[in-house]
Amino acid sequence: MPNSVRDIVRNVLPKNMADEIWSARYDKVLPVMSNDFDLSAVLPAVLYMFRFGERRGRGKFLETFVPGDGSRPERRRKATVERIAESLSSMPDLSGFNGTAERAVLGDLLLCFGLENAKRDLGRDKQIQRVAPAHYLASWVDLPESVTALRYVPEMIVAMLADQKAGNVEPNTEEDRTWFAVARGFEHNVLLSAFSRGISHRGGSLTDRASDRFDETDESVGLDQLLMIRLAQRLGAAPDRPRGNETAKISNQRPIAEQAARDFSEDIRRFVRAYAIEAPRHAFIDMLEACVSTGMTAILTSVVEVLFAWSNTGAVPPRPDQQPASVFVDCSNGVETRLRGLAERSMDDLMRRLERVPVVLMTLRLLDYSARANKRVATRDISTRPYATEWLNLLGDLLHERHDEAPFIHRQMDDWGDTLAEQLQLDYPAAAEVLRNEKSEPNPIRRLATALTPLMGLRGNLMGMVDSTLQVGRANALALKRVTTRGASIGSSGKRRRDVRALVLGDAVLDYLVHLHLLRSSNDGLGLRALSLARFVRRIRERYGFHVDAAPGGMTVSNELLQENRRILERRLRDLGLLVGVNDADAMKRLHARFTPKVRES
Numbered sequence: 001m002p003n004s005v006r007d008i009v010r011n012v013l014p015k016n017m018a019d020e021i022w023s024a025r026y027d028k029v030l031p032v033m034s035n036d037f038d039l040s041a042v043l044p045a046v047l048y049m050f051r052f053g054e055r056r057g058r059g060k061f062l063e064t065f066v067p068g069d070g071s072r073p074e075r076r077r078k079a080t081v082e083r084i085a086e087s088l089s090s091m092p093d094l095s096g097f098n099g100t101a102e103r104a105v106l107g108d109l110l111l112c113f114g115l116e117n118a119k120r121d122l123g124r125d126k127q128i129q130r131v132a133p134a135h136y137l138a139s140w141v142d143l144p145e146s147v148t149a150l151r152y153v154p155e156m157i158v159a160m161l162a163d164q165k166a167g168n169v170e171p172n173t174e175e176d177r178t179w180f181a182v183a184r185g186f187e188h189n190v191l192l193s194a195f196s197r198g199i200s201h202r203g204g205s206l207t208d209r210a211s212d213r214f215d216e217t218d219e220s221v222g223l224d225q226l227l228m229i230r231l232a233q234r235l236g237a238a239p240d241r242p243r244g245n246e247t248a249k250i251s252n253q254r255p256i257a258e259q260a261a262r263d264f265s266e267d268i269r270r271f272v273r274a275y276a277i278e279a280p281r282h283a284f285i286d287m288l289e290a291c292v293s294t295g296m297t298a299i300l301t302s303v304v305e306v307l308f309a310w311s312n313t314g315a316v317p318p319r320p321d322q323q324p325a326s327v328f329v330d331c332s333n334g335v336e337t338r339l340r341g342l343a344e345r346s347m348d349d350l351m352r353r354l355e356r357v358p359v360v361l362m363t364l365r366l367l368d369y370s371a372r373a374n375k376r377v378a379t380r381d382i383s384t385r386p387y388a389t390e391w392l393n394l395l396g397d398l399l400h401e402r403h404d405e406a407p408f409i410h411r412q413m414d415d416w417g418d419t420l421a422e423q424l425q426l427d428y429p430a431a432a433e434v435l436r437n438e439k440s441e442p443n444p445i446r447r448l449a450t451a452l453t454p455l456m457g458l459r460g461n462l463m464g465m466v467d468s469t470l471q472v473g474r475a476n477a478l479a480l481k482r483v484t485t486r487g488a489s490i491g492s493s494g495k496r497r498r499d500v501r502a503l504v505l506g507d508a509v510l511d512y513l514v515h516l517h518l519l520r521s522s523n524d525g526l527g528l529r530a531l532s533l534a535r536f537v538r539r540i541r542e543r544y545g546f547h548v549d550a551a552p553g554g555m556t557v558s559n560e561l562l563q564e565n566r567r568i569l570e571r572r573l574r575d576l577g578l579l580v581g582v583n584d585a586d587a588m589k590r591l592h593a594r595f596t597p598k599v600r601e602s
Contacts, residue, residue: 005428005455012420017373021365022456028388029364030303031159031253033151036464038144039293039471040116043133045147045154048238050162050192051139052207053171053183054248055155059142059239076145081107081115082124087234093216094230113224114138114231120473133285135225136186136196137212137232142239148246151465157292158182159252159386160261161191161268167385169250179269183207190269194276194284197221198229210237222281254386257302259322263543264295271516274597279515283595286476287512293478294509296469298544301325304353307360314396316389324545325350326552331569333504334480339565343502346552347479351501354462362449367395370409377405399445414444420451431455463499472501476508503546505569507576511594513540514578518593527597533570533579533589 010018024034048056065084066075085107089097097106107124111117118129131141144150161180162169171183181188183206186196198218203211214229221229241248254261271291275284301324309317327350330336330343371377371394384391397403401410421435434440434451441447470479481501505513517539518528540546549566551557570589573579581589 008423009420009452009456012416012423014373017369020369021362021452023365024358024361026361026364026368027251027253028368028384028391029256029307029361030300031156031251031255032153032465034358034465035151035461036468037149037151037153038116038130039153039296039468040132040289040474041130041144042150042154042157042292043288044131044138044141045150046157047133047136047192047195048139049154049158049169049250050180050182050189051136051186051212052209052238052241053169053250054241055246055250056139056142056147057240057242057246057248058145059140060235060237061142062145064235072145077127079128080125081110081117081128084115084128084231085110085124088230091230091234093233109223109227110231114228115143131228133195133288134281135221135228135232136192136199137214138195138228140232140235140238147242152251153296155250156253156255158250159254160265162252163265164252165386167252169252179273190272190276194272197225209240212238224281252386253384253388255299255303256316256388256392257299257306257322257324258387258389259319260295260299260302260324262319264299267291267295267516270519271512274519275515275595278597279595283511286508287515289471290476290478290506290509290512291516293469293471294512294544297478298324300466300469301327301350301545304350304357307357308353310392310396311360311363311399314393314400314402316392316396324543325353326541326545326547327503328547328552328555328557329503329505329565330480331505331548331565331572333506334482334502336564336568338561339568340502342555342557342561343504344500346547346555347501347503349552349554351463351466354466357462358453359446359449362453363399363445364392364395366413366445366449367398367409370412371395371398374405374409377403399443410444413448417444417448417451420448424451424455428455467501470501470503476506477504478506478509479503505546507572510573510576510578514573514591515593515595515597518591519597528593531591533573533581533591536591537566537569 006018006022045056062072062075062079065087066078068075082103085097085103088094089103089106097103104124111124114132114134115128116130116132117123117126129144131138131143147154159169162182163178163180164170169182172178172181172188179190185201185206186192186199198215198221199212200215201211202213205211214233268291272288275287279287302322305325306316306322328343328346330339332339334340377394377398380394382391382394394403398406398409401407417435421432424432424435431451435447437447441450467473467481471477472479472481479501481499483497484500485497514536517536518531520527520529537548541548541550548569549562551562570579573591577594578592579589580592
């Protein structure tokens with residue numbers, strides 16, 4: 001039986017180093033886990049963190065709706081909509097649902113507006129796993145049970161929006177001027193105020209988890225919000241802070257793509273301020289999720305571009321030079337076969353680049369440990385939060401041998417690689433060959449990273465993270481995915497199946513993008529501006545990398561297909577009531593907002 005890969009690596013590399021690099025993450029580049037998550041469940045966690053200034057711990061969901069004996073996994077499986085509806089129907093403030101049929105209606109309403117089954121299953125007898133952002137009080141429901149299941153995405157969003165300078169996100173003071181105040185109450189945070197209709201703080205300390213109360217005389221809340229309010233009232237209080245080894249602090253680490261992070265913060269601030277009150281609640285939440293999906297996609301693809309620029313030059317590009325990846329958009333949503341094929345080919349190019357990202361991250365982890373372990377390098381006091389740009393530039397100097405200590409670190413990595421190749425030769429000959437192949441890769445640090453990444457199984461679930469960010473499988477997805485089957489290669493049997501993705505613009509995404517870009521660029525809140533279709537198409541290409549009527553770099557597309565793609569976009573915008581024009585002249589085709597923005601006073 002082959003020796004354990006981890007044991008072999010631990011025998012060769014320093015034990016602390018082996019344990020540290022045994023990860024798919026590198027927070028200084030992207031402070032999230034490379035796994036799938038549910039984007040719709042992110043916003044309640046964000047609201048909790050803004051309200052209390054800490055990460056969410058365990059709440060009272062299971063104890064309230066599934067009391068009794070049994071392990072937590074067993075009780076979680078019993079937490080169904082049917083059971084929750086039965087519990088809520090006994091509340092005096094939610095009368096009229098006592099009969100079997102009435103409770104079934106209540107359960108269906110909960111599934112429509114506030115709760116989601118595991119694996120998105122249908123039915124009232126399935127396990128509940130997620131809560132939707134129908135109202136601020138959704139943050140009182142500890143679903144998923146561990147906030148870590150959201151892969152640290154809420155923490156990154158809070159850090160970007162709060163825009164603080166310390167190592168961790170801290171409560172704001174009265175003197176701080178910010179649109180997204182932390183632990184300062186609803187009125188000081190535009191996102192909290194957008195979701196806290198009818199809620200006020202009643203009590204002493206803002207940290208009291210049970211001090212937020214609903215005004216029963218408030219008639220402005222809709223049915224979806226009222227159901228979430230009743231659900232939270234049944235719980236009685238928001239979850240406490242994490243206990244045990246899990247930290248309650250919110251890391252202020254930001255993604256290395258600083259420009260995309262700033263754009264995301266600006267987009268969500270302007271959109272929420274303008275439309276939180278004026279847009280219908282369902283439309284607003286759909287567009288807000290499209291905002292998060294679009295911004296996160298731009299951050300992810302910008303990080304990819306920054307990583308490869310760093311790998312080539314050893315330096316992080318300056319913020320104005322950071323751009324998201326260019327991707328062709330199928331405006332027909334997969335209906336037009338030729339456009340779908342182009343979009344899939346464009347996404348395939350991006351996916352191939354993503355597959356090389358884990359090797360770059362391993363290179364960074366190897367260099368990071370070696371730099372901190374080297375006294376001559378570690379003496380430099382370089383801050384890595386909120387942005388680790390200066391630190392990554394130092395690691396780039398080591399990689400490209402522009403630092404005085406680079407020769408020593410390169411020799412050390414070379415020695416480790418030689419020893420590791422000997423240890424791997426018997427059981428893992430392919431990895432040993434990579435470590436010895438200096439002609440293919442003369443840099444010993446890159447060789448070691450290239451061998452360790454697949455050997456240690458650290459490619460991570462990058463595709464899962466991509467699909468979650470793009471909301472694949474959702475009604476308002478930013479991308480579509482399908483399975484294709486190809487014939488087997490010579491010498492093999494059977495057929496190969498693979499997933500292909502195409503970037504599309506769902507109706508909610510179009511709704512969001514149009515309403516955002518119609519806002520005036522200043523903060524004076526005076527309303528809308530005139531925006532032509534041509535300028536809109538150019539704007540989403542420059543800001544998010546979404547190519548509609550232009551081919552992405554390295555891709556050839558006929559002018560006929562580009563114009564057809566734009567005509568389809570134009571037709572869809574008209575059908576959605578987002579475009580008006582008196583004739584065929586491009587100058588007369590103007591975008592139109594369905595909702596009139598209203599911005600609160602500064």
